[in-house]
Each structure stands twice: as C-alpha cells, then as structure tokens.
Amino acid sequence: MTTIDLFVDDSDIDVAIDDRDEGERRALELAQRIRMVAAYDPGHAQRLVDELIVQLDRALGGTFREYLDGATRQIADRALSAGGAGISPPRNS
Template sequence: MTDIGHLEDTDIDLAIDEGEAGERRATELANRLRMVAAEDPLLAQDLVEGLIVALDRAMGGTIREHLEGPALGVADKVLADPEQAR
C-alpha cells in the first residue's frame, strides 16, 4: 500500500459556490491571524482593530449588528476610539 500523503482542501479542484468560497477565505484569514498572534500579539491586535474599522466603513457603520459576545465588545471599544475610527 502506498502512502500518498496528506491532501489539503486546496489540492482538490471542486466547484464551490460563492458562500463556500467566502467561508474558506474567512477561515484562511483567521488561521493567518492566529499565526501572527503567536509571533507578535500586538501586531495581531492592530490588524484586527484595523479590520474592524474597515469592515464598519464598508458596511455603512453597521458592523455591530453582525457581531455578538466578545467580538461585539471589541468592536464597541475600537469604534468608540476616535483615533481608530478615522
């Protein structure tokens, strides 16, 4: 029996819908943020805060409506800071 190695999702060429593609991109982003956080937690925090601000702008100031729990608390804190909200 031959060991063909570990297959990744990206190794399989399957047609996926836009929702699945978006979910995969979000998962990849989260994984990359975790890797950055392991190396440089302050940089990761800055990246997350910048992402929250950018998403809030792109969504017309409605990001809070799509968050709950700790994520909502972080967004409230970041967006309340006039320096961040620019």
C-alpha cells in the same frame, strides 16, 4: 466482463461550490494567518484585527456591530470607539 477499479485522490482539489463557500474559505485562511502573527507579536495581531473591524464597519455603512453579540460586540465597540485612529483610509484603485 472485467471491471477496473480506479482510485482518485481528490484531496488537493479545492473547488468552491458558490461564492459563500469561497468567502468562508478565505475568512478561515485570514483567521489562521492572524493566529500565526499573534504567536509572534500579539500587539500587531490586535492592531490587524482592529483595522479589519474598522474596515468591515466602513464597508457595511457603520452597521457591522449589529451582526455581533456578547464578547465579540464588546471587542468591536472597543475597536470602533477609537474611531479608526492610526488606520489609513481605503485606497482608491
């Protein structure tokens, strides 16, 4: 009897196990993109983060801060205290 060993390189396969894993992967990609923007234009990156915070708060019915603590809550408070000034409302699809 002969045994054949096969080496399969599956490093390029990106299959999410469930929706939560897919969401985490997309969040990590977004964070990396914001870091790249911050390297070139920190002010623009901060505006993007502020907009993201405001939109998450809107999507969660104004409860986004409840999921945060410490420094992250202070950052969210600062972004939300501006009331989304300069941030366009959500578009209807």
